[in-house]
Amino acid sequence: MGKVVSVSNQKGGVGKTTTAVNLAACLAAAERKTLLIDFDPQGNACSGLGVQRNGVEGHIYQVIIGNKALSEVTVSTEMPWLELIPSTIDLIGAEIELVNMEGRETRLKEALRPARENYDFIIVDCPPSLGLLTLNSLAAADTVLIPIQCEYYALEGLSMLLRTIQQVRRSFNPDLAIEGILLTMHDGRTLLSQQVVREIQVHFGERVLRTVIPRNVRLGEAPSFGKPIILYDVRSSGAEAYLNLTREVISNAERG
Amino acid sequence: MGKVVSVSNQKGGVGKTTTAVNLAACLAAAERKTLLIDFDPQGNACSGLGVQRNGVEGHIYQVIIGNKALSEVTVSTEMPWLELIPSTIDLIGAEIELVNMEGRETRLKEALRPARENYDFIIVDCPPSLGLLTLNSLAAADTVLIPIQCEYYALEGLSMLLRTIQQVRRSFNPDLAIEGILLTMHDGRTLLSQQVVREIQVHFGERVLRTVIPRNVRLGEAPSFGKPIILYDVRSSGAEAYLNLTREVISNAERG
Ligand SMILES: Nc1ncnc2c1ncn2[C@@H]1O[C@H](COP(=O)(O)OP(=O)(O)OP(=O)(O)O)[C@@H](O)[C@H]1O
Ligand SMILES: Nc1ncnc2c1ncn2[C@@H]1O[C@H](COP(=O)(O)OP(=O)(O)OP(=O)(O)O)[C@@H](O)[C@H]1O
Numbered sequence: 001m002g003k004v005v006s007v008s009n010q011k012g013g014v015g016k017t018t019t020a021v022n023l024a025a026c027l028a029a030a031e032r033k034t035l036l037i038d039f040d041p042q043g044n045a046c047s048g049l050g051v052q053r054n055g056v057e058g059h060i061y062q063v064i065i066g067n068k069a070l071s072e073v074t075v076s077t078e079m080p081w082l083e084l085i086p087s088t089i090d091l092i093g094a095e096i097e098l099v100n101m102e103g104r105e106t107r108l109k110e111a112l113r114p115a116r117e118n119y120d121f122i123i124v125d126c127p128p129s130l131g132l133l134t135l136n137s138l139a140a141a142d143t144v145l146i147p148i149q150c151e152y153y154a155l156e157g158l159s160m161l162l163r164t165i166q167q168v169r170r171s172f173n174p175d176l177a178i179e180g181i182l183l184t185m186h187d188g189r190t191l192l193s194q195q196v197v198r199e200i201q202v203h204f205g206e207r208v209l210r211t212v213i214p215r216n217v218r219l220g221e222a223p224s225f226g227k228p229i230i231l232y233d234v235r236s237s238g239a240e241a242y243l244n245l246t247r248e249v250i251s252n253a254e255r256g
Numbered sequence: 257m258g259k260v261v262s263v264s265n266q267k268g269g270v271g272k273t274t275t276a277v278n279l280a281a282c283l284a285a286a287e288r289k290t291l292l293i294d295f296d297p298q299g300n301a302c303s304g305l306g307v308q309r310n311g312v313e314g315h316i317y318q319v320i321i322g323n324k325a326l327s328e329v330t331v332s333t334e335m336p337w338l339e340l341i342p343s344t345i346d347l348i349g350a351e352i353e354l355v356n357m358e359g360r361e362t363r364l365k366e367a368l369r370p371a372r373e374n375y376d377f378i379i380v381d382c383p384p385s386l387g388l389l390t391l392n393s394l395a396a397a398d399t400v401l402i403p404i405q406c407e408y409y410a411l412e413g414l415s416m417l418l419r420t421i422q423q424v425r426r427s428f429n430p431d432l433a434i435e436g437i438l439l440t441m442h443d444g445r446t447l448l449s450q451q452v453v454r455e456i457q458v459h460f461g462e463r464v465l466r467t468v469i470p471r472n473v474r475l476g477e478a479p480s481f482g483k484p485i486i487l488y489d490v491r492s493s494g495a496e497a498y499l500n501l502t503r504e505v506i507s508n509a510e511r512g
């Protein structure tokens with residue numbers, strides 16, 4: 001039974017896409033059958049894997065409004081164990097169009113039901129908001145992975161996200177657990193990073209993942225070549241960190 | 257007649273709030289009567305100016321749904337020429353509640369009409385999306401200031417934003433102009449920054465503002481003290497860059 005992990009945080013630019021793409025790629029490298037869903041209208045997860053959106057027919061929006069099945073819009077990637085469902089710019093309208101639809105918060109959950117047994121992991125990259133797309137992803141997920149930059153503004157948004165997670169638990173998904181809080185773009189040289197890390201560890205203790213992702217320019221370069229970090233530069237500190245994160249996620253899944 | 261500048265980009269974490277807060281503070285330091293509107297449910301612009309949201313009664317959401325006038329929700333800040341209208345977490349619901357309202361895209365434009373002659377500049381900090389909040393801000397604005405990180409993913413989103421601006425021009429605001437594209441978090445040492453800068457200058461030439469904001473950790477530290485950069489560390493490279501930006505914005509406004 002595939003585990004669904006939603007990568008979300010309404011704060012922008014915290015490393016959601018970088019985490020979703022690289023976690024999915026490392027899971028595939030460890031021969032776990034993985035599906036990455038790009039649920040952000042910006043489509044960064046597609047380009048992070050070198051998939052040209054305007055070259056594909058189907059996308060996730062057709063699935064959540066009920067026109068197509070998941071299997072009809074799934075595309076393969078450069079990696080054998082990794083498949084992708086692209087997003088589309090039309091997702092921007094989804095927030096407005098879904099509002100008056102039946103079961104508007106659980107359309108992704110229903111769509112994923114048949115697909116779960118075909119994959120070991122299903123990773124969902126969310127947009128930077130707490131609207132209907134993120135709510136759909138939280139309602140469909142087993143766990144939520146929360147990337148957070150080691151910056152002051154990112155710290156502020158965390159309690160808002162945790163409150164939303166509790167609301168989703170109460171209304172749509174009682175079993176929603178937290179995979180963990182992932183510290184990203186950590187720069188050990190700055191006092192700011194050190195202070196934010198300490199603050200998060202004090203408030204969230206156990207829920208903070210052991211792996212910390214360092215700021216590493218190779219992570220920013222890789223998407224311009226359409227490659228995940230382990231294919232672009234496997235010796236980089238960014239690749240090492242995402243391989244460590246993947247070991248943690250696999251061991252959490254196996255412990256159950 | 258006050259000039260309304262919308263600071264927007266649906267890509268997250270590109271420096272919208274940092275730009276809105278510091279531009280507004282530098283305009284106030286230049287004795288321009290300035291109003292900063294925090295239109296992002298995260299409320300980062302409030303904390304960037306040291307205003308505790310839970311300490312204030314009124315906020316921008318009450319204005320756009322028609323319960324309160326702008327003057328009823330305006331609060332003063334540490335700086336004499338700078339006032340703020342706080343956001344609220346309820347703005348998350350605005351995207352859904354506004355959908356079925358009359359004139360849903362132009363509610364901010366109507367609300368600002370009486371306030372325009374009381375200020376020289378009205379700056380609007382937008383959330384990272386192209387939903388109804390950002391549309392309201394673009395419909396109300398004279399110009400749009402587009403911060404963009406010197407990173408690959410940020411480059412991808414620019415054409416989507418420019419298309420939305422054209423749509424807003426056609427439907428709600430024919431005079432909407434581009435204040436400029438502002439390069440932020442520039443790190444001259446990395447090849448990535450240099451490549452992205454070149455790419456933007458080639459594609460967008462004239463529309464790129466002369467001022468480039470360097471990556472400067474002092475800009476990330478300032479919000480944790482609730483101060484704009486010119487009050488936190490006026491000698492920093494971040495403060496110098498935002499003072500230069502402000503000169504550019506003032507001279508653009510005076511040229512008309
Ligand atoms: N550890 C890192 N070191 C250096 N750069 C990074 C790192 N993680 C992410 N980046 C870069 O920082 C920027 C923001 O990351 P990313 O786009 O993954 O964040 P996001 O949360 O998905 O943003 P959005 O909110 O827009 O969806 C990107 O340009 C990315 O390449
Ligand atoms: N020039 C800079 N140098 C260093 N850090 C910066 C710079 N500009 C912004 N930052 C930091 O980078 C992070 C992202 O900036 P900011 O929050 O202003 O972006 P945003 O576009 O408003 O994000 P969101 O999309 O979530 O609204 C913040 O933690 C901020 O303090």
Ligand SMILES: [Mg+2]
Pocket residue numbers: 016017018040044126127
């Ligand atoms: Mg993203």
Ligand SMILES: [Mg+2]
Pocket residue numbers: 272273274296300382383
């Ligand atoms: Mg912001």
